[in-house]
Amino acid sequence: QVQLEESGGGLVQAGGSLRLSCAASGRTFSSYIMGWFRQAPGKEREFVARISAEGSIRYHADSVKGRFTVSRDNAKNTMYLQMNALKPEDTAVYYCAAQTSYSDNYYDPSVYDYWGQGTQVTVSS
Numbered sequence: 001q002v003q004l005e006e007s008g009g010g011l012v013q014a015g016g017s018l019r020l021s022c023a024a025s026g027r028t029f030s031s032y033i034m035g036w037f038r039q040a041p042g043k044e045r046e047f048v049a050r051i052s053a054e055g056s057i058r059y060h061a062d063s064v065k066g067r068f069t070v071s072r073d074n075a076k077n078t079m080y081l082q083m084n085a086l087k088p089e090d091t092a093v094y095y096c097a098a099q100t101s102y103s104d105n106y107y108d109p110s111v112y113d114y115w116g117q118g119t120q121v122t123v124s125s
Contacts, residue, residue, distance in 0.1 A: 008121060
């Protein structure tokens, strides 16, 4: 089992940057595929990014491609989401998630087994 904790959220002006962190407990972090999702009020949880266990394969949603970058440091049991050129429509609660077995449907929240509590990101115009 793994516990996940996000940090780094906050209030930022449009065009600014934030870096989110997802710290994981346990010794098996390096074996998990990890993902970032976000959920805005009144909307469904939305895929943002996904990174393979060793960090070599990354996917980003079209809405964030070129602005956001997912990375991980397995020695620190931590995943990151660097967010640049933020827009008001990026405002949401951001969640990290761990996937214990491979699935092609990496954009589907239901294939992830563990979730953090979320961190709020608010982008003002």
